[in-house]
Amino acid sequence: MKNETPKALLIPRARLLDPSTGRDEEGALFVDAQGRIAPVPAKLPAASRLTVLDRPGLVVTPGLCDVHVHFRDPGATEAEDFVSGSAAAANGGFTRVATMPNTLPPTDTPALVRRARTAQTAVAIFPTACATVGRAGKTCAPIEALEEAGAVAFSDDGAMVADPEVMRVVMTRARKVGRPVMDHAVRPDLQQNGIVRACPAAETFGWPIFPPEAEVEAVRGDIALCRATGCALHLQHLSCAESVALVREARAEGLPVTGEATPHHLALAAEDIPGNDGNWRMNPPLGTRADVEALRQGVLDGTLTIFATDHAPHAPATKAKGFLQAPFGIIGAETAVGVTWDVMVRQCGMAPLAWAAAWVTAPNTLLGLPAPTLEPGAPAELAILAPNDEWTVDVRLLASKSQNTPWAGRTLRGRAVATYRRGRLRAPGLTL
Ligand SMILES: [Zn+2]
Structure with a gap:
């Protein structure tokens, strides 16, 4: 594993869904360099210390x-x-x-x-x-x-x-x-x-x-x-x-x-x-x-x-x-x-x-686990979703070692684009 300097994460616009609190609203989500959800700071970290994930139509939920x-x-x-x-x-x-x-x-x-x-x-x-x-x-x-x-x-x-x-x-x-x-x-x-x-x-x-x-x-x-x-x-x-x-x-x-x-x-x-x-x-x-x-x-x-x-x-x-x-x-x-x-x-x-x-x-x-949440102060554990993205299921591109799906070759609407857990953004399909 590469030893990367931890970066903050900003998702400037998304629909934020947090079932623990009932929150459902358009807004921005910020994760600080320590991996905690925080209010968006007035002064953002330098570009080298910040990942910005900005795409239309994103939905963010806890992982x-x-x-x-x-x-x-x-x-x-x-x-x-x-x-x-x-x-x-x-x-x-x-x-x-x-x-x-x-x-x-x-x-x-x-x-x-x-x-x-x-x-x-x-x-x-x-x-x-x-x-x-x-x-x-x-x-x-x-x-x-x-x-x-x-x-x-x-x-x-x-x-x-x-x-x-x-x-x-x-x-x-x-x-x-x-x-x-x-x-x-x-x-x-x-x-x-x-x-x-x-x-x-x-x-x-x-x-x-x-x-x-x-x-x-x-x-x-x-x-x-x-x-x-x-x-x-x-x-x-x-x-x-x-x-x-x-x-x-x-x-x-x-x-x-x-x-x-x-x-x-x-x-x-x-x-x-x-x-x-x-x-x-x-x-x-x-x-x-x-x-x-x-x-x-x-x-x-x-x-x-x-x-x-x-x-x-x-x-x-x-x-x-x-x-x-x-x-x-x-x-x-x-x-x-x-x-x-x-x-x-x-x-x-x-x-x-x-x-x-x-x-x-x-x-x-x-x-029997406390669910992750989007509340400020919580350790960020996120699913970043694009429910309107259309994509065709190419089984050769799946991370699973197996390919046994009835959706092989079919077009689906909606997918996950990234997760965030333990201070790391994982976004395999995105160039950030
Ligand atoms: Zn069974």
């Missing part, structure tokens, strides 16, 4: 937080590792991520949690740890020791904890340490070999169907255990209208349940699958158009409070095998801002401040 990423480290670092995954996240406007524990070996030991937590990368990594030993679903993981090592939540993501008696123990112990359980709510007995929801492509190619009940019944069971144990429950990547309805009821009842909406489930439906392309295969699969509408409504009415990418890299060769053979999952860090701003703000009329809350305050609250 985004993605509570659901797979960095494949250790175990599949040809697809992604802490450094490449973090670079992809930072390119996407994120300054914090929560990594999932379905690594090889699974992140079910304090040593592996510490390894993730201390990785020196472009974003801060907050690791989750396995809910069960080896993610095998049989025995509760050493929750207390994992928490002590820095695990922010527990999940067997990639699979649910299918045995309700085991899940009850996991949730009881997680509650005692004050941490949420995140569940990949898909019942394996109902999913069986299903990979896609009923749609024209599934019919054409004869792909096995993944019924909505596989998710809905899992959500129902998880909520019952939340009620029984009092443990905070976070339902990952919801995809079905009925799941949204169950989360809405649970929250109205006052249960500590949160639900997550991914950019792809908000933007795409099963009927959009263009053909035998493994980059459209994910778990849970894309829903019907009615499911997509219900997810959007759930975000708008505050049922689903958290956006997360489920960034799931896979090496190109594995995804090139076609839909039936490809592994589940798509990358999402670098396209998340464009997709969610376009779908939710531009098309559905979501308030930009609420959009920022779903990427900043709600995710940090889930992880």
Whole structure:
């Protein structure tokens, strides 16, 4: 790393969104050479000590937080590792991520949690740890020791904890340490070999169907255990209208349940699958158009409070095998801002401040972290966004080691242009 003299940063005009304080206004933002947000000084530092980021149409928020990423480290670092995954996240406007524990070996030991937590990368990594030993679903993981090592939540993501008696123990112990359980709510007995929801492509190619009940019944069971144990429950990547309805009821009842909406489930439906392309295969699969509408409504009415990418890299060769053979999952860090701003703000009329809350305050609250803010005196941790920029997704230019995205070659509107964290501006696409 170069030893640069720290510079101040001035963004003379931007829409400033700070969901912690409710601030939404046009203005200037100044970060002093110590990396703190400060009022714009009457006399600016000399040009050699100041970076000015002046472009029309900028939006500045506190750094985004993605509570659901797979960095494949250790175990599949040809697809992604802490450094490449973090670079992809930072390119996407994120300054914090929560990594999932379905690594090889699974992140079910304090040593592996510490390894993730201390990785020196472009974003801060907050690791989750396995809910069960080896993610095998049989025995509760050493929750207390994992928490002590820095695990922010527990999940067997990639699979649910299918045995309700085991899940009850996991949730009881997680509650005692004050941490949420995140569940990949898909019942394996109902999913069986299903990979896609009923749609024209599934019919054409004869792909096995993944019924909505596989998710809905899992959500129902998880909520019952939340009620029984009092443990905070976070339902990952919801995809079905009925799941949204169950989360809405649970929250109205006052249960500590949160639900997550991914950019792809908000933007795409099963009927959009263009053909035998493994980059459209994910778990849970894309829903019907009615499911997509219900997810959007759930975000708008505050049922689903958290956006997360489920960034799931896979090496190109594995995804090139076609839909039936490809592994589940798509990358999402670098396209998340464009997709969610376009779908939710531009098309559905979501308030930009609420959009920022779903990427900043709600995710940090889930992880038990104070959210970054734009208040003077705070250490600057920023996402600098250009929601109106049109760009074509060229997978060769992504920072991720993997290229498995359904948006490859497509034009998106909106993206992150820079992040600021720990005294450093990171603006890979800009000449400043
Ligand atoms: Zn999952």
